[in-house]
Amino acid sequence: xxxxxxxxxxxxxxxxxxxxxxxxxxxxxxxxxxxxxxxxxxxxxxxxxxxxxxxxxxxxxxxxxxxxxxxxxxxxxxxxxxxxxxxxxxxxxxxxxxxxxxxxxxxxxxxxxxxxxxxxxxxxxxxxxxxxxxxxxxxxxxxxxxxxxxxxxxxxxx
Numbered sequence: 001x002x003x004x005x006x007x008x009x010x011x012x013x014x015x016x017x018x019x020x021x022x023x024x025x026x027x028x029x030x031x032x033x034x035x036x037x038x039x040x041x042x043x044x045x046x047x048x049x050x051x052x053x054x055x056x057x058x059x060x061x062x063x064x065x066x067x068x069x070x071x072x073x074x075x076x077x078x079x080x081x082x083x084x085x086x087x088x089x090x091x092x093x094x095x096x097x098x099x100x101x102x103x104x105x106x107x108x109x110x111x112x113x114x115x116x117x118x119x120x121x122x123x124x125x126x127x128x129x130x131x132x133x134x135x136x137x138x139x140x141x142x143x144x145x146x147x148x149x150x151x152x153x154x155x156x157x158x
Contacts (some may be wrong), residue, residue, distance in 0.1 A: 004042035010035055011043045015050045024154070025051060025061055029068055030149055038069045066107070066119065074109040074116040078102075079133045083122040091130035095119075097144035100134075101151065 016026045027046060032039050039062055048055045062068045080086075080095050094122040102110050102117055109116040125131040128140025132147070133152055142150070 001121075004040045007036055007040055007043070007047065011040070017118065025053070025058070029062060033068060035071050038071055041070050046121055069107065069116075071109060075114050076135055077080070077116045077118060077133075079118045079120040081121070081123045081125070081128070081129070081131045082119045085122075085126035086130040089129035094130050094132075094142055094144060094147060098147055101148065115151075124129060 001044060011032055014028055014035065015043045018031065021027060025047075028051075029039060032043060032047075044055050047053070048058045051058075056157045062070065077096070078098065081097060082095070086139070098117060099105055102115055104110055104115075104117050106117055113122045120133070122132060123131045123138055125138050125140050130142050131138060131140045132142050132150075134150060135140070139150060
């Protein structure tokens with residue numbers, strides 16, 4: 001995990017770029033996460049000071065939106081669709097299998113930092129439910145067996 005002091009200049013640049021924008025908190029949080037891969041907890045104080053907000057207000061927004069993460073992501077991010085179409089096609093069993101196989105819950109990263117598991121609400125691939133993404137690649141009709149094959153292929157492509 002990187003030390004926040006080495007990331008702080010990046011956070012301050014993003015804050016400076018968005019400081020005068022109306023409704024700037026979300027664009028700032030997105031900018032930080034898009035750049036660093038997550039929002040370092042130590043950045044909350046800098047964000048709060050720059051925007052004249054309390055640390056609790058900034059933390060509240062970060063924790064409200066499932067998209068934002070406060071820990072570094074794994075090398076690969078797996079997103080499992082939890083929308084109605086995928087649920088109707090047994091995505092709950094896939095979700096349980098993924099959690100058991102990886103040994104993590106949603107919003108967590110495996111101990112080897114190789115995979116992060118995230119929920120998503122619709123990938124737009126409803127005709128091929130249940131669907132997942134690994135990084136930016138969409139996979140449809142994913143069974144627990146197909147999940148294992150995709151995971152093995154991803155591990156092989158280290």
